[in-house]
Amino acid sequence: MQSAKDTFYEVLRGRLVVGNPERTIVLRGVTRPGVMVVENELVSAVDLTDCFRLSWGESKTDVAGALPMVAMSCEIEYETAGTAANAGMDRGRMLAAMDGELLVAVRTWPQHALKNNYAGLAFGQAVKAMSTNVWWGDVVFGELTVEGERLKRAATVQVMSYQEAGEL
Amino acid sequence: MSTVGETMSPVLRRVRAYFAPVVRASETPTIFDAAQSGGFGLDCPPAPWVDLGWIDGFVRKCGTKVVALRSGAPATTQMQVRTEIEATVSFGFESWGKVQLALASGTQQMNLLKVASGAVAEGSGGTAVAAVALGSGSTATVLQVGVAAAAGFAVGELVAVDVDYVAATGFVGSGLSGAYVRSALTDVDYVRRVTLNVGRIASISATTGALTLEAPLLAGVPSAAMKVSGVVGFCDREGSSFFQEWSGLFVGEGQQGERVVWFYPRLQAMVGISEDVSASLGGYEKARLAGAFRALPVVDAVDGETVVCFRSYVAG
Numbered sequence: 001m002q003s004a005k006d007t008f009y010e011v012l013r014g015r016l017v018v019g020n021p022e023r024t025i026v027l028r029g030v031t032r033p034g035v036m037v038v039e040n041e042l043v044s045a046v047d048l049t050d051c052f053r054l055s056w057g058e059s060k061t062d063v064a065g066a067l068p069m070v071a072m073s074c075e076i077e078y079e080t081a082g083t084a085a086n087a088g089m090d091r092g093r094m095l096a097a098m099d100g101e102l103l104v105a106v107r108t109w110p111q112h113a114l115k116n117n118y119a120g121l122a123f124g125q126a127v128k129a130m131s132t133n134v135w136w137g138d139v140v141f142g143e144l145t146v147e148g149e150r151l152k153r154a155a156t157v158q159v160m161s162y163q164e165a166g167e168l
Numbered sequence: 169m170s171t172v173g174e175t176m177s178p179v180l181r182r183v184r185a186y187f188a189p190v191v192r193a194s195e196t197p198t199i200f201d202a203a204q205s206g207g208f209g210l211d212c213p214p215a216p217w218v219d220l221g222w223i224d225g226f227v228r229k230c231g232t233k234v235v236a237l238r239s240g241a242p243a244t245t246q247m248q249v250r251t252e253i254e255a256t257v258s259f260g261f262e263s264w265g266k267v268q269l270a271l272a273s274g275t276q277q278m279n280l281l282k283v284a285s286g287a288v289a290e291g292s293g294g295t296a297v298a299a300v301a302l303g304s305g306s307t308a309t310v311l312q313v314g315v316a317a318a319a320g321f322a323v324g325e326l327v328a329v330d331v332d333y334v335a336a337t338g339f340v341g342s343g344l345s346g347a348y349v350r351s352a353l354t355d356v357d358y359v360r361r362v363t364l365n366v367g368r369i370a371s372i373s374a375t376t377g378a379l380t381l382e383a384p385l386l387a388g389v390p391s392a393a394m395k396v397s398g399v400v401g402f403c404d405r406e407g408s409s410f411f412q413e414w415s416g417l418f419v420g421e422g423q424q425g426e427r428v429v430w431f432y433p434r435l436q437a438m439v440g441i442s443e444d445v446s447a448s449l450g451g452y453e454k455a456r457l458a459g460a461f462r463a464l465p466v467v468d469a470v471d472g473e474t475v476v477c478f479r480s481y482v483a484g
Contacts (some may be wrong), residue, residue: 025260066176109210112423135179135423160423162176 062130178422204481274437299395343387425484
C-alpha cells in the first residue's frame with residue numbers, strides 16, 4: 001500500500017498548494033509546501049504548527065474481488081497559535097482557514113487519482129504509473145482541542161486502493 | 169481498456185443526473201448514444217442534455233416478469249417468456265431549482281409570476297404584471313429588453329421567457345412541454361406560467377437594457393415572439409392532470425475511471441408530489457426533493473426491440 005499512501009500524499013499536497021501557496025514550512029533546511037508525512041520525516045520532539053501532518057492508521061482489506069481492496073485511515077493533524085502580528089488573537093481564524101483548505105483539497109472532484117510507484121526515485125529512476133487508481137472518501141473533522149496557546153484539530157480521510165500484483 | 173478495469177466491480181460514490189426533452193406530440197425522446205458520448209465531461213453534457221446535479225438514493229427496480237411455459241406430465245418447463253416489461257427509477261435531488269422541482273413534481277410546475285397591483289388572489293398566482301417584449305439581439309443568455317424595462321428587474325431575480333398564450337390547445341412550453349391545455353384559457357401569461365424556459369439574472373446593463381442570465385435558457389435563443397416575465401417562485405399542485413415526460417440519463421463514475429450509464433428515453437412520474445425529510449445538523453431537518461419514475465418504451469432502431477432503458481458500461 002506504500003504506493004497508495006505516496007500517491008494520496010502527492011495529490012493532497014498538490015491541491016493544498018493550489019488552495020494556499022503561501023502555506024509553507026522549512027524542514028531539514030528546505031522550504032516546501034505546508035504538508036508532511038510524519039513517518040517519512042525525522043522524529044521530532046515538537047510538532048510543527050501551521051502545516052498538515054499526515055499519519056497512517058487502521059487498515060482494512062476486502063479480499064472478495066479480483067484484486068484485494070485496501071482501505072486505510074489517514075489522520076491529518078494541524079494546529080496553530082495564530083500570528084505574532086496579532087498576538088495570537090487570530091488563532092481561531094487561522095485554524096478555520098486550515099479547515100477550509102483541507103476540505104476543498106479533499107473534496108475537489110475527482111476524488112481519485114492514478115496510483116504511482118515512487119520507489120524508483122530513491123535510485124534515480126522515474127515514477128511509474130500503475131494500473132489502478134487511488135480513491136478517497138470525505139474528510140471527517142475531529143474536535144477542536146486547546147493546548148496552551150495552540151488550537152489543534154485532527155481530521156480523518158479513508159483512502160482506498162486495489163492491491164496490485166507484486167505491489168508492496 | 170485495461171484488464172483491471174474490465175474485471176473489477178465499479179465502486180461508485182455518487183450518481184449524476186441529466187435530463188433532455190421528449191417531443192410530446194410525437195413521443196420522440198432524446199437519444200443518448202453511449203458509444204459516441206459515454207465519456208462526456210460531467211460538467212458539460214452534450215446538447216441538449218441538461219445537468220440536474222448530483223442525486224442520492226438512486227434506486228432502479230426491474231418489474232419485468234419472466235414466467236415459465238410448462239407442458240407434459242409431469243409439467244416441465246419448455247421455455248420462458250416475458251409477460252410484462254417494466255422498469256422504475258427513484259432518487260432524491262441534492263438541490264432545489266426550477267428544473268428539479270418540475271421533474272420531481274411530475275406535472276405542470278407553475279412559475280409564480282410577479283403579480284399586478286390589485287390582482288385577485290389565486291393559488292398559483294394572480295394576474296401577472298404585463299410581460300416585456302424581447303428586442304433584437306437576444307440570445308440564450310442575454311435578453312434585450314430595453315433600458316426602461318430593464319429597470320423593472322433586479323440582479324438575482326428569476327425570469328420566465330416564452331410566448332403569449334393565444335387560446336390554443338395541446339402541449340405548451342418552449343424547449344420542454346410544461347403542460348397540456350385541454351380547453352382554451354384566457355390567461356395570456358399561461359405559457360410563461362408553466363414554461364421551463366426560466367433563468368436567473370446575473371447582471372443588468374443600465375446602458376443597453378440587457379439582462380444577462382446565469383445560464384443559457386433551456387429553449388436556446390428566444391424567438392421574437394417570446395416575452396419576459398419576472399418570477400418570484402414556483403408552485404406545483406397535487407391533483408394536476410398533466411404527466412411531465414422527459415429523457416433521463418444517470419451516470420455513475422467508478423473510481424478506476426470507468427462509467428456506468430443508465431439511459432431512460434422516456435420517464436414519467438409514478439408518484440405524487442412529496443419531499444424526503446431527513447435529520448440535518450444542529451437539530452434541523454432537511455427537505456429534499458424526491459421522485460419516482462416509470463420508464464416508457466421506445467423502439468431501438470438498431471434491431472427493432474421495444475425497450476424501456478439502456479445500461480451501458482464505458483471503460484476508463
